[in-house]
Every structure is written in C-alpha cells, then in structure tokens.
Amino acid sequence: MRFLFALLFIFISISASATQWLKLDDKTFLIAPPSDARYLTSNQAILVGQRCAAIIDAHGDFSALENFASEVKKRIPQPICHLFSTSSDEEQILGMMLLANEFPDATWHAPRHVSQHFNEYQSALKDKLSRFEKSLQLSQSRLEIQSNAQIQQRLNKAKARIEKWKSRQFSPPTLLNAAQVTLDLGVHSLVVEEIEGATQGNLSILSHHNLGLFAGLTANPIPYVQDSNLEAWLTTVKKLRHTEEVTWLLPAQGRPYKLKALQKPIFFLEAAINSDSMMIPKALQAIYKPDDLTQTRLRLMYELAKTKQVQKMQRQGRVL
Template identity: 30%
Template sequence: MTHPFYFSAQLTALLLLSFNLVALSTAVAATQWQTISPNIQFLEQQRALRFYDSNQVLIEGDKCALMFDASGDFAAVEATVKQLKSTLKTPLCYLVASHFHDDHLLGMAILQHHFPDAQLIVHQQLATEFSMLQQTYSNKLDSYEKSIELSLQRLAQQPEAQQQHWQDKLNLAKQRLLRWRQYQLQPPQTYVVDSLTIDLGNYPVTVNAHLAHTNGDLTLGAENHRILVGADVVDWLPYPGHGNFNNWLQTLTQLHSDQRIKIILPGHGSVLKRNDLQQPLNFLHAIQQHVKNYPEQDLVQLQQSFDQQFAKDYQVDEVARKAYPLFLEAGLKRVKQSR
C-alpha cells in the first residue's frame, strides 16, 4: 500500500524532474525576496517552478528569526543559507515545516545543518511519523545520483565543444551530492496540537494546526492576524491528493470570512488577498460535488465531464497546463477513495 507521504507517480516524476534539472545546473534558480512588512520577507519561488517547489517565509523579531518551510531544491536552500548568514540580525531560532510534502520539508536538513540550534516545529501528526522522513530524504538523493549517472552516460553524445561545460556541471553536482549525503533530517523539538504562540522579540506569531491539505498542516498568523502564512492550505490552485475535503473546506471558509486577514502568503504562487480564497474554495467544492453527482463514472470520465471553467481559470501558461490535470485527477481520486 502506498504510504500517504508519497505523491502520485505522475506528480512525483514532475517534482523529481524539476529538482534534478535545477540541481544539475551551476546557476541556482532565483527566488524573489519580497518585503511584506518590516518583519516579514516572502521568498517566492520562480514562476516556472511554482507548482513543483515551495515558497518560504522569513520572519524576524528583535530577538529571534523564524523560517517557515524550506525549498525542495537543496542548492537553492544553500543559496538561502548564504543570504541568511549575511543579512540576519538575530539568531535563527525556529524552523517551521507546514506539512510533510518533500518541497516543504526535506530542505530542512540543509537548514538544520547550518543552524543547528534552530528548533524544528511540526504538526503533532507529523511528529509521530517523523522517523520515516530521513529515508525520504535519502531516497531523493538517490534519485539525484541516478540523474547524474544518466547524464554521465549521455555526456559522450554531446558535441565535443560542449563536453567540458557539461563535465563541469556534473562535477559540481557530484560535490553537492557528497555534501548532502552527510546531512541528516533531525527530528522536531516541538509539535503543535492546536496552536502555539511564539514571541520572536516584541513580535508574537501564532502557529495553528489543521487537518486540511494533508493530515497535518501548519499555518501562521502575524501582526494581529493581518498576515496569514497559509502554505498549501491556501494555494490558488490547491493540490488535493492527500486532503481532508470537509475539514479543508471548513478551514478555507473560516479564513475567507476572517476580515482581519489582509495579506496571505501561499505555499505556491504569488501573494493573495483574503477574497482570493474563493477560488480554491470553489475548486475543492466542485471536485467533491462532482464525484457525489456521478458516482458511476471512473476517473477519466470524471475528468472529461468536470466543469471546464476551472481549466480556463487555471491553465494560464504552459506550466499550469501540465499541473492542472494532474491536480484535478488527484482530487477526484481522493474523493472517490474517501467515499
């Protein structure tokens, strides 16, 4: 039986492909740092990888800093580490992993290596299953090693003038792999059952636990609920393959009606406003209702008969045209299996 920690095979393939392509490059994909408030930096993933790698959020008070989530691109995490070490005015005291998916959690191994005193905070459910995740980290490095081996085999097929260029890239990739093999994903020191308030130094934040996008999600509220760090719970195009639909819809409905919220920082994509939550609400509700209305249809039929307006809303570029059908299929399958 497939453990819930794993994505569908198709989505996993896309995630691994994007990871390997970036990791093999000498140039790390640029993450855009955006100042949300004097205390909050939003590290938005480049648009071409917005469905396959996560955003991060850096919050800094007078005494401590907190990093919410870690990229699944380990080379990009190392670039973030370099910037953190040159710009942080306070110690990095806390690392918060919003949920178990690779692109939010596994990069924590790199952050933990460079900031060993930082406490890792996770949902209670994730804490109980955390021992499995070191193997997930190792598996990802194994896939990276295989991509290096495949590239080495293909090197001789490259024009002679380009072989040295690609050999240099592969040498760098092998150096990175050896370095990352030495790291460990350290277990969390703190877990959240309901909510946890942390004072970063004249700057309190509240970490809240949910069962929504997965069986163990964390969000974070700051500045008297004005700013919501929502991770994948609030994504414009949500991945519903592991979601608890009833709880997720309830959570989104509550957030959508909370007029204190002005700014939402999602796990994927650009900054949102509170009213933007109507889109994922509509999408998730439509998936749930569609399966209920047509219980006799298989997955292919359900996809074909699904409201085409969502395809028009979501498939705005080539990346979205690839991601949307996979996300829709995952949601339909999830609801069918839950019935």
C-alpha cells in the first residue's frame, strides 16, 4: 500500500493544494511550492501587463502544473503571451512543454541549448510517461487483490491523465533573435537575456516595473551544481552583484532576496573552485542560516559541487 499511495501522490498532486500565490504588486505574482517541497519543485512567477501576461518557469510535477494552469486562467484576465524557461534543467523543460500545450497561443522562450537538444527532451518525456504507465499498471494489478473503489477511481483518473499527456504534440521553443531582447506586455517591459549559469543554457528575465530579476537555478542561494561551468557561472553572478538595474532576485528554490545577498552563491562558487579541501569551509557555513536543514543542504550541495569540479579537472588532466 505504501507504493500505491506514493504513486497517487505523483498523479493526484497533494502539494498543489498548498501552493502559495503571493502578490508582490499589481503586475507581479510569485508562485511558491509548499514549504516541505521547496527544494523539490521550482518557484514560478507571472508578470502581467495591460496587453498580456508571461509565465516564468515550470517544474516536473505534471498534476500540479495542470492545476496551476487552471488557476492562471481563473485569476489572470489577460492572455498568456510568453512562457520563459530560465534553465535547461530536464524536469523544468518537461514541465514547460506541458504548459506550452495549456497555453498554445503563447511563445515559449528557452535557452538555445533546449532547441538544439529538443529531441533528447522529447525522449526524456516519453521515458517519464512510460514509467508512470508501468507504475500505474503495477498498482492496478495489486488493486485486483485489494478492492478499493475510491483508489480505483483515482487510478482511472491517473490513467486518463497519462493518455492525455501521451497524445499531445510538443514543439520546440522559439529562439531569441539576439543575446538580449526586450519584450513588451503592455506598460510592462521585460529584458530577456541568455546567460551562463547553473545549467548548459540559461535565461534571465528583468522586469523594468519593479527591477526584479528572474534567474532560476543560476540565482539559487545554495547553488545546485549539475554539469555546470563554475567559472562562467561565478562570472555571471559577480556581474549581477554590481549591476544597478536589479534590486532583487527570484531563485528557483528559496525566497526572493535583495541583490546584496548574491554574495552567498558567489562565496559558495569561489570556495568550490579554489579550495583544496573537500570539506566545506567554516566561513562559508557561517554566512548561511544555522538551522539543521539549511546546513545539511549546504554541506551536500558543496560536496556535490566539489565532486563535479574534481571530475572536470580530471577530464582536463589536472587534479585539485
């Protein structure tokens, strides 16, 4: 039964009911996951203009995204004209593929890497749906022994959702026609820029209305290092730290923060690049909150970053 309830959590998203819609101002909504999922799913944002609105980022919880799309259609009177992916992270892109189907008239903007490797994302989506389907079949076979009408009804809904997702056609995102472009939502302009950062391709979106920068994983207070170029990432956040056009940032995980707090990921990346030890520096620990959850995540992410950096050096014929 534990497996069955885990499956139901995937398809009948419990977390969606606890998603928080935060109204920053008349033109900006921040959508945060529940506190117990803040490191599992990504923050989202909706930027609103007089003419239309834009959605920034998605995550891999398809059921929650469907609920989110329904809420957008209820709460936002303007049509959705733009969708933005701030990274090339697989789960974020698969989620945005789903949202692009929910808002077919919107233009989806993503890093160039996504368009160049879109076939790989399509394969990843097929694999994900195949795993869902196999899990569902296993649950249905177990349910034949343990008859439960309510659970059977939920499984039937899950099956219908999978069939709907499998039947959809997915198109690649639109490439930016320059490294930096300005888009107008109607008395709300956005500057969209391709940047180097947390993943193999990244975007930042700057709102001229409130000087907020939406940079996703690249702006995470505790960097999550994947196959990242740490030196290029560090250069990006250092440049952002000294910009006069930004006053606050929204990361993929965690709360919005003021520009000066970029010093945290800067210090983290500098240590990951330059330190000779795999042990996290005490000076780095000291600038983060002392609670167990934060410190444990900080330690794990630092160890991951150092491991990735060592692997990179070894491939280049050097060892830290």
